[in-house]
Amino acid sequence: MTKLLEVEGLAKNFGGLQVSADISMTLNAGDRCALIGPNGAGKTTFVNLVTGVIPPSAGTIRLAGRDITRLPAAERVRLGLIRSFQVARLFKSMTVREHLELAVLQRDRRTFRLFASVGKVAGLADEVAGLLDTMGLTQAAHTAVGSLAYGQQRLLEIALALAMKPKVLILDEPAAGVPHSESQRILDAIDRLPEDLAVLMIEHDMDLVFRFARTIVVLAQGRLLCSGTAKEIVADPRVREVYLGSRADAR
Amino acid sequence: METMFGIAVDGVAYGMILFIISVGLSVTLGLMRVVNLAHGAFAMVGGYVASYAAQTAGLSYGLALVVAVALTVLATLPLERLLYRRIYGSANELAQVLLTIGLTFVIVAGINYLFGPTLKRIPLPEMLTGTVELGPKAIPTHRAFVIAAGAATLLGLWWLLERTDFGIRLRAAVDDPAMAAALGIRTERLYLATFALGTGLAALGGVLGAELLPLEPYYAIRYIVLFLAVVAVGGAGSIFGSAAAALALGIVDTAGKYLIPNFGEFFFYAALILILFRWPHGFFKGRAA
Amino acid sequence: ATIKVGVVAPFSGPFGVAGKTFREAIEVYQAQHGKTVGNDTVEFVYKDLDQANPAQSKALSQELIVKEKVSFLAGYFFTPDALAVAPLIDEANIPCVIFNAATSAITEKSPRYVRTSFTLWQNTVPLAEYMAKQGIKKAVSAVSDYGPGLDGEAAFKTTFEKHGGTVVDSIRMPLKSTDFAPFMQRIKDSGAEAVYAFLPAGPTTLAFTKAFSDTGLKAAGIKFFGPGDLTQEPDLPALGDAALGVTTSFNYSRAHDSAMNKAFVAKHKEMFGSTDTVTFSSVGAYDGVHVIYQMIKNGGGGKIDGAKAVESVKGMSWESPRGPLTIDPDSRHVTQTIYLRTVEKVDGKLENVEKEAFPKQPDYGYKVAK
């Protein structure tokens, strides 16, 4: 099994506040891992550290064996480390279609073509159509994102991540604001991804977590609390106390 | 040594005058997110009113100052209702630029028409003429007065915006007007009050600074870049930032002009670039950031 | 027939006063001398050029020639604006009478330029000589950092040092300076007995003069000289007592004591209600119109041939409100009397009171290699 993402001793302080402390974990090709934990446990911070949005106070991050701790965010994206945002973060006046076109062009480094026409870039239209279909956004293709319902914005957020053809895909609460009927779409899309990439999902919707994850990692107060299969996690009293509450019984 | 001291004193004095004129812009720009290019015009209106009040109506300097601030605020409040209200919000930035430039043009033309193109002055009272000794350096009394007024303005504003509920509500209304309104904050009144604060400060600065930035119809356009520089370096909306920036720029400018007068302009703008390179959000990261 | 004269000048913007003085002077001249020359009616067409902008100057002048079919171009407050029309007046063969732009080099660029204003050299040379004669040994020059300022600096240095003085510091100040305290400090530190200063008329001269007295240089006995732009009449009321005692050299003062000037000022007052705006640029325009009238007269009516018209006024002499004038046949610039004036209160009003006169001063800057 190839180790895609290795994190060692990662830590982050904001001023005096320790938000992440000594986090180590590994994602292998084919992993479907969920990261859960109470609010403010440091999950988004962890994603921000791994993707290079903020610099860590300590620790190293390796992607497919290469040390990327000091690489800028965009560089990591180009290496295949892709994330989606917890709160949809999109270009309000651009259409859904333009988003995907941009993502695909960017991925292929074809954005510095000054005199080509977007409509005529080979293969672009087909790929975008495929992505739209996958996330059920074909209808909305020409809608400006500013006037899209929030749930659809979430779907587009995922579609963008998929468009990047990730090696490691990190989804920060992909289903927040998406009703159950639609969340299945997200899972379907993830299922259709090539087996050999690793997916890490942060989610508070336990149904989704259990349907998706083969392993679950629990973070609390910036530290790894435990990890294991869904069964093991649900059975862990510490997890029940800090996180699951009544939901543990709903299972 | 003595020279350095002289430069420092001159720089601080100049800086304080810059502060007093620019801080109103920082308030409107940082807190209301209005790129109010008519700020210089309001300052000028204040100056003209004071000049008229002192020279033609024969009021004392202090009284003329009060009248100028009050009249300027009163005269500009309808503008808030009729014009500014339509362009609040960062999204309207270009409209703001266009509208406030248009307004500036109208005010310039109006002042030109009413008072003519020649320079106007606000006679200083006996008390403020002459010089005060500051160690080996003599500075004009008027400048010392401006420094004191600037310090008072600084503290008052800081307290108002950071420590009172008014300040909090105002900043909330600026951050997200729709949400603030949904929480029961009367955003329109707040904006009106803040606008009045901004123009009042502009008028105050126009009057106090008239010795350095002489009053003439193109005052409104001539110095706006200088004011913007102070606000940018200080961080829009930050009161202490504006003060720090004004002092820093005042000292840099003074030192540059003294040491290498032939390249004074270079020096000032090069320093500006360096500062903004180091602190891209201004000394005190602006509220709007 | 109608002969049109196109006037390009700032009528709006920060320098709007200049255009206003031009226009008023032209109207005074026409009121005094009539609108006709022989059978021709002289009509003035105005174009607004609010700031130094040579490309725009050229476009406006071109429009005057092509659309308005003017026979003369006139006005031009700033040097670059005047320089811009050189190719045009040559191609169209039209005389161009400059009412103000003061850099010496302009008239070298086309034989069709005639200038009725002054140059920095012309004003500065007699002043520097005077300063040297007063026994001043060490002086500082402080000028705005642009063409005319540099002319003034060069004229001062050359002349003052030729007469035995030393220029201990030559300060060039950014045009847009607002705070002059640091320059004052520098002047003080230089140990000079006197300062020669030139800044373009407007808010900066005010701030400079104020700073000079505020920072105690005046009290310290340092003498303040400069070309008359520093104390131009429209600025005097705002300068107030800070200006008292400033000595300048200039080609015109509103207070000039001559019958002709009294008539001019009186007519101005009659027509426009006040004499506040009567200043150096007024006579530049007034005399410019006189030259234009003369060219029309010399041409004997009908179409104007630019080259011949200019030829016809070379060496022409006449009496103007500012005193006797002659057009130097070489430089086509007026040779005139330069007056030494001091600001004093006359009937409660500040005036530039003439103290000495230096007659027949040519443009010393013409063809001075730079």
Added chain:
Amino acid sequence: MTSVAERPDPMSDPVSRHTPPAARRDLGWIGIPLVAAVGLAAYWLLPDDLALLTRIAASALFVLSLDLVLGYGGIATLGQAAMFGTGAYAAGIVAVNWINDPFAMLAAGGIAGGGIALATGALILHARGLTLLMLTIAVGQIVQEVANKARDWTGGSDGLSGIDPAPVLGLFRFDMFGRTSYLFALAVLVAGLLVARRIMRSPFGLACRGVREDPLRISAIGGSPKSYLVALYAVAGVFAGVAGALTAVTSGIVGLDSAGFPWSAEALVMLVLGGTGRLYGAVIGTAAFMGIHHILAASDPFHWMGFIGLFLIGIVLFLPGGIASGLERLGGLLRRKEDRA
């Protein structure tokens, strides 16, 4: 006014919101031939005003360059004249000292404008909003000051005169009546519009729009916002430089004002007046502003400023998206009527 500063508000512009993008693009397509047609018509209809028209055409190209950075990149700048001035001086210096072919002058201007934009852009484009605005002003002032100090090359404040461009293609002399100048300027403007349109519909243009909306999101898909902005700034610098060179060719003189702050500010006003992000909005705005200025300044030079001020205020209040948006709205209305008929 920092991070969200330059985004045009979709809400304030109801037309762009509800017209499908395709329709808007179509109008853009009519825009360029229309500019060419109106420009040619003006040549016949207003033969005495070619001096003004030439200045409008050259200025429109400059404003167009500003539209590239502002309308498509969201870079609010008050220093665009630095590129214009550099281009103008470069063209002038080349013409005075070496070669006075008008196309060579344009090329020199474009290279100089693009070069200075690239150099300064790399230095300042990390900033946004007010800070960036100040930085652009500072760069503009420094460029102007350099031009002032380099008197030997630029003539300093007297201006660089004596530029005498050779006939276009060796055939058409630049005459006093301005015929050649005007047609030359119009041709360059139309070519500029075509190239700009091409660039903005390219993948690069798409990426720039993304950067304008949310630079952070661009880095999250692997792009470097700054490199797009610098590239865009440089491209716009080429346009501005060519515009400056065009002014040098057609007027034969370059002054310090061409790199000055007022010229940058005026360009911004003209652009916003016309409407940003449309390219031809730049042309409309320039023609409207300069035309109105010309008429007002001729009829009442003392007070034109007041009138133009009122006009600007009126535009903001009644045509928030600029004149072009008003035209689009009109176009939309007409089309709807047609549909109904």
Added chain:
Amino acid sequence: MPAEPVGSLEVVELRAGYGKTLILDGISFAVPTGGRLALLGRNGVGKTTTLATLVGQTTRHGGGMKLDGVELGGMNSSGRAAAGLGYVPQTRDIFKSLTVEENLVAGLKGRPRSALEEAYALFPRLGERRRNGGGELSGGEQQMLSVARALLGKPTVLLLDEPLEGLAPVICDTLMAALSKLDMTIVLVEQQVDRALDFADRVVFLDRGRVVHAGPAAQAKADPALLERHLGVALAA
């Protein structure tokens, strides 16, 4: 307005949208004083728009809404808030440039600052972060802040747009328990259908801007077919 507002809400044939675009096409429902209504429906059917219309953030095209018999249509947002509406928007709308404490102060509606302790008691996490900037909070913390801010204004009618989104299940428990204890009229939009139905006494289903079903919550909960039809899901067994 009656001396003591009690909080009954009535919506009649409400038509509203954004600018000229119409989203709500004639919506009617009523909540009695102290009633709890769950407003459910798929993505984009207009739930958020309904709440936003109630607080006055959209363009109303027709119909009316009354709070204790007083028509709200003519009032602006702040007037409605003064009349007793409290709002927790879906996007949370934290004042990013204000600290946590200042965010809460902005919601006080004139109550003394000592009232802030109520918020810290409900969500201790907020107390720990009171000096942090609103923008620095984690997603869930922002959600807590938004709810707490609305509660501090002591509204008579509380409008909640997906308040559980992004909250850890334990916090969801706490919050739902706290909401259950509140003595106010509540309209709840929520994706966690089971929790919403447990909480509410009545339910309204929306589809494409219209009410497609209204009835008791318990009945809806017991009718998987109904849920399947309007939401496309069956509840987890």
